[in-house]
Amino acid sequence: MTERQLANSQLGSLQYDPAPESAAIATLRASYGLFIDGEFTDPSSHQQFASINPANETTNATVAQASDADVERAVGAARRAYKKVWSKTTGAERAKYLYRIARIIQERSRELAVVETLDNGKPIRESRDVDVPLAAAHFFYYAGWADKLDHAGFGANPQPVGVAGQIIPWNFPLLMAAWKLAPALAAGNTCVLKPAETTPLSALLLAEILQQAELPAGVVNIVTGDGSTGSALVEHPDVDKIAFTGSTEVGRLIQRSVGVSGKRLTLELGGKGANIVFDDAPIDEMIEGIIDGIFFNQGHVCCAGSRLLVQETIADEVLRRLVRRVEQLRVGDPMDKNTDVGAINSAAQLARIEELSAFGESEGATRYSSSCELPATGYWFAPTVFANVAQSHRIARDEIFGPVLSVLTFRTPEEAVAKANNTNYGLACGVWSEKGSRTLWTAQRLRAGVIWANTYNRFDPTSPFGGMRESGFGREGGRHGLEAYLNV
Amino acid sequence: MLASLSGVDAVGAEARAAKLATRSIKKSTKLAALDLAISMVDLTTLEGADTPGRVASLCAKAMRPDPRDPSVPSAAAVCVYPDLVAHARSVLGRSSVAVAAVATAFPSGRASLNVKLLDVREAVAAGADEIDMVIDRGAFLSGRIGQVFDEVVAVKAACGDAHLKVILETGELVTYDNVRRASWIAMLGGADFIKTSTGKVSVSSTPPTALVMLEAVRDFAESFGRVVGVKVAGGIRTSKDAIRYLVLVNETVGSTWLSPTLFRFGASSLLNDLLMQRLKQQRGAYVRPDEFSGD
Numbered sequence: 102m103t104e105r106q107l108a109n110s111q112l113g114s115l116q117y118d119p120a121p122e123s124a125a126i127a128t129l130r131a132s133y134g135l136f137i138d139g140e141f142t143d144p145s146s147h148q149q150f151a152s153i154n155p156a157n158e159t160t161n162a163t164v165a166q167a168s169d170a171d172v173e174r175a176v177g178a179a180r181r182a183y184k185k186v187w188s189k190t191t192g193a194e195r196a197k198y199l200y201r202i203a204r205i206i207q208e209r210s211r212e213l214a215v216v217e218t219l220d221n222g223k224p225i226r227e228s229r230d231v232d233v234p235l236a237a238a239h240f241f242y243y244a245g246w247a248d249k250l251d252h253a254g255f256g257a258n259p260q261p262v263g264v265a266g267q268i269i270p271w272n273f274p275l276l277m278a279a280w281k282l283a284p285a286l287a288a289g290n291t292c293v294l295k296p297a298e299t300t301p302l303s304a305l306l307l308a309e310i311l312q313q314a315e316l317p318a319g320v321v322n323i324v325t326g327d328g329s330t331g332s333a334l335v336e337h338p339d340v341d342k343i344a345f346t347g348s349t350e351v352g353r354l355i356q357r358s359v360g361v362s363g364k365r366l367t368l369e370l371g372g373k374g375a376n377i378v379f380d381d382a383p384i385d386e387m388i389e390g391i392i393d394g395i396f397f398n399q400g401h402v403c404c405a406g407s408r409l410l411v412q413e414t415i416a417d418e419v420l421r422r423l424v425r426r427v428e429q430l431r432v433g434d435p436m437d438k439n440t441d442v443g444a445i446n447s448a449a450q451l452a453r454i455e456e457l458s459a460f461g462e463s464e465g466a467t468r469y470s471s472s473c474e475l476p477a478t479g480y481w482f483a484p485t486v487f488a489n490v491a492q493s494h495r496i497a498r499d500e501i502f503g504p505v506l507s508v509l510t511f512r513t514p515e516e517a518v519a520k521a522n523n524t525n526y527g528l529a530c531g532v533w534s535e536k537g538s539r540t541l542w543t544a545q546r547l548r549a550g551v552i553w554a555n556t557y558n559r560f561d562p563t564s565p566f567g568g569m570r571e572s573g574f575g576r577e578g579g580r581h582g583l584e585a586y587l588n589v
Numbered sequence: 590m591l592a593s594l595s596g597v598d599a600v601g602a603e604a605r606a607a608k609l610a611t612r613s614i615k616k617s618t619k620l621a622a623l624d625l626a627i628s629m630v631d632l633t634t635l636e637g638a639d640t641p642g643r644v645a646s647l648c649a650k651a652m653r654p655d656p657r658d659p660s661v662p663s664a665a666a667v668c669v670y671p672d673l674v675a676h677a678r679s680v681l682g683r684s685s686v687a688v689a690a691v692a693t694a695f696p697s698g699r700a701s702l703n704v705k706l707l708d709v710r711e712a713v714a715a716g717a718d719e720i721d722m723v724i725d726r727g728a729f730l731s732g733r734i735g736q737v738f739d740e741v742v743a744v745k746a747a748c749g750d751a752h753l754k755v756i757l758e759t760g761e762l763v764t765y766d767n768v769r770r771a772s773w774i775a776m777l778g779g780a781d782f783i784k785t786s787t788g789k790v791s792v793s794s795t796p797p798t799a800l801v802m803l804e805a806v807r808d809f810a811e812s813f814g815r816v817v818g819v820k821v822a823g824g825i826r827t828s829k830d831a832i833r834y835l836v837l838v839n840e841t842v843g844s845t846w847l848s849p850t851l852f853r854f855g856a857s858s859l860l861n862d863l864l865m866q867r868l869k870q871q872r873g874a875y876v877r878p879d880e881f882s883g884d
Contacts, residue, residue: 110842110843110844110845110846111843111844112839112840112841112842112843112844113839113840113843114839114843114844114847115618115621115622115835115836115839115844115847116618117612117613117614117615117618118614118615118616118617118618118619119615120613120614120615226611230611381595381596382595383595383596383597383598383601384595385595385597385601385602385605385801385804386597386598386600386601386602386605387598387601389601389604389605390601429840438611438612438613439612439613535596535598555598555600555601556600556601
């Protein structure tokens with residue numbers, strides 16, 4: 102009897118009725134212009150492209166394709182605003198604007214969360230509980246620094262760099278905009294921000310918020326478009342600093358282009374984060390941490406814990422629990438408040454995830470994919486775990502940027518560290534152990550910008566974030582995040 | 590055995606419980622959850638001022654929580670002090686509602702083993718179907734784990750056919766590591782249920798504590814093939830709280846435990862809130878709290 106009871110105990114048998122957030126909360130316009138000099142303006146080419154909801158392939162709105170001439174206008178507006186207004190605005194005054202922006206983000210948080218989910222495909226629970234509150238927190242945090250730059254550790258009276266060109270990715274559209282804009286504005290720079298091609302809407306909503314906060318015209322300009330818009334911004338001679346978050350591939354092109362131009366550059370690129378699990382780890386919380394590390398935001402996280410290095414003694418147990426937990430993830434409508442894993446952001450990204458997963462199987466790894474039902478329209482990929490992965494497999498080396506975990510094993514701490522470091526990337530790692538000395542020993546030897554202990558994917562504006570090696574350079578967040586925007 | 594138990598990371602356990610608390614339970618799921626919760630209530634009165642009259646009215650409430658609506662399920666049990674067991678038994682008659690008695694020098698457990706066992710035997714003899722015992726927290730905290738285990742074994746033997754619920758009093762054990770260890774001691778000792786609290790100390794059941802105990806019953810069942818229930822008690826007053834516990838059960842141990850035979854709420858005022866929310870779901874509007882009897 103009990104054997105049967107156990108085998109029959111269905112996790113999640115209490116079926117939750119749909120609890121969808123209302124899409125009507127988002128007041129989107131049919132089409133958006135470019136936000137230049139404090140106004141939404143038509144692009145010179147009059148070209149628009151659609152921003153798609155990846156969960157059902159409908160069009161949310163159309164946005165403008167900025168040409169070289171539009172970028173020229175935006176940079177010009179930023180330069181004028183820098184010279185005439187922002188460089189003459191005191192730190193205390195800049196702080197007031199930043200506080201105001203933070204508060205309006207909080208006031209309009211529900212609307213922002215809905216737009217983010219419609220545009221990106223991430224679950225509303227994540228945009229509501231993570232993206233939007235953290236975006237507000239970044240503005241609050243850097244508002245506090247604006248009048249205290251003398252005490253930030255960069256000497257007396259550090260000066261801003263000038264006009265910053267900022268290019269952000271599609272995985273955390275609003276949050277990345279906040280990570281870029283807040284420290285730049287606090288330090289006294291003006292900005293030209295280029296959102297990702299597939300997720301421009303929350304940045305355009307942020308533009309409305311900047312208007313609402315009465316930020317002086319031209320201090321922040323937002324130009325939407327494809328890669329050509331980004332490269333026009335990178336190559337513009339009057340831009341003093343480029344900050345880029347995105348793929349290592351594009352990061353390389355940008356670094357080559359910036360070359361000896363004298364522009365300042367920070368890059369936050371890809372990663373292949375390792376979660377190292379020792380056999381004394383707190384097992385239930387560790388399983389949750391691994392799940393969160395790879396399936397948070399459908400794995401579209403540069404610091405995702407996409408490699409699991411587990412001590413051989415507990416490997417079978419961990420895998421069994423992981424597979425059970427993956428099966429339990431609720432995949433589906435991102436607007437449903439009970440959804441754990443949403444839609445893949447674009448058809449192109451889905452194709453890449455599918456290609457690499459197919460590689461994993463052909464290379465001999467054992468695949469466990471959730472048997473969840475996937476919606477008929479939109480871009481979807483079932484959460485997947487690969488066991489028996491070898492260090493040489495592509496799925497252990499290439500960044501998949503999707504809900505795919507590769508499980509490898511190790512025998513000794515030395516081997517764990519060697520395997521974790523055997524990658525071209527160096528963004529983030531996690532260490533799971535109840536033994537503090539072992540955690541510290543391991544953390545000291547890992548080559549990664551961020552090391553989490555007994556947790557993963559935890560972000561806070563006070564804590565610097567960034568990578569080493571092919572994961573880029575420069576830090577965002579914390580006091581360190583100011584350095585990129587100050588002439589020090 | 591106990592030394593090989595994995596530790597609990599407090600931050601992680603609390604984060605997991607908080608995350609599950611954001612589940613949004615609506616419509617027919619909510620109605621089903623409310624009915625399920627009603628059927629899981631151990632309607633409790635544990636006051637020095639308890640009288641046969643009060644116990645009788647509690648029993649009536651447990652059998653027919655809402656006299657106007659026969660579709661409302663009865664509560665799982667009434668929970669009383671041992672001296673009122675016989676009275677409760679006679680009022681409940683042949684109804685499906687069980688009589689649970691708190692025994693073993695409840696709530697402190699500060700008595701000799703003989704006294705505790707006599708307490709249990711008398712309650713069982715008076716007709717108790719379920720015994721809620723307390724562990725010796727003093728012994729647990731001073732490291733006399735064996736003594737705690739032996740007491741559970743002895744009380745289980747004294748229970749005979751009565752079901753044994755072992756109260757860990759998690760508010761006094763303080764750490765989640767202790768909660769996990771105490772859960773295993775109780776289960777190894779023969780507990781049919783492990784229960785969070787007496788309701789007599791300031792910290793009673795919390796969602797992360799319940800999560801740790803649910804993980805323990807799951808792992809124990811996987812190791813030993815014996816299914817143990819969980820009872821959360823103390824401080825659970827609203828339907829929202831109760832539904833959050835059901836979500837924890839649903840996503841930690843699953844359907845087998847979504848039944849009054851394996852999950853219970855020890856509560857008194859919770860029942861009326863469940864009834865009120867049930868009516869709200871049906872009618873679309875709230876009724877006055879006074880629509881429902883006090884006890």
